[in-house]
Amino acid sequence: MLLILALMAFGCASKRTVTRVDPDQQIDLSGRWNDTDSRKVAQTMVQQFLNSPRYNEYANKIGRTPVIIVGYIQNKTSEHIDTDNYIKKFELEIFNSGTADLVESREFRERIREERADQQEFASPETAAKWGREFGADLMLFGTMTSETDVYQKEKVVNYITTLYLTDLESNLRVWYGQEEIKKFITN
Secondary structure, three states: OHHHHHHHHHHHOOOOOOOOOOOOOOOOOOOOOOHHHHHHHHHHHHHHHHOOHHHHHHHHHHOOOOEEEEEEEEEOOOOOOOHHHHHHHHHHHHHHHOOOEEOOOHHHHHHHHHHHHHHHHHOOOOOOOOOOOOOOOOEEEEEEEEEEEEEEOOEEEEEEEEEEEEEEOOOOOEEEEEEEEEEEEEEO
C-alpha cells in the first residue's frame, strides 16, 4: 500500500520545464540586480567615458590609444552581486570598443607571468615569451555600487547606483567620473 501511495505522490509531482531564451532577453523574476542590469550599465558607462571630451583630450595628449585596466568595483549594496562577472562586462565593452586597449587584471597577469617563467625553462629560446615587454596601463577604471531602498506595505523601490572613476595612473588625475542608475519598482 505504501509503495502505491509513494508512486502516486511521485506521479502527481509537478514537472519542471526548461526553455532556452536569448541571453539578451530581459527577465526579471525577483526584482534584484541581474545580468540585464550589469550589461546595460556596462554598455552605457563605457560609451559615456569613451565619448567624453576629457577622454578624447587625454587620448590626443598621449598620442595613441589609451591602455586601460579595470580595477575593483566594490559592492556596497545589501545584495550579493558577483562583481567579478560585472567587471568582465566592462572589460568586454572596452575591448570591443576599438577605442581603448585593455590589459589583464592582476590575477591573470600573475598567471601569465608564471607561464612566461615556465617558458624560460622549458620552451625553445626562439619561441619563449620575453620578460619586460608587458604594456603598462595608462588609466584605471574603478568604483562602487550602492543601492537605496524604499518600502511601503507591498511596494518596494530599489535604486542601484554605479559610480565609476577613470583615473590616470601616473598623475592620479581623474579623466572621467560618471554615475549610472537603475531603479526598480517591485510589487507583491
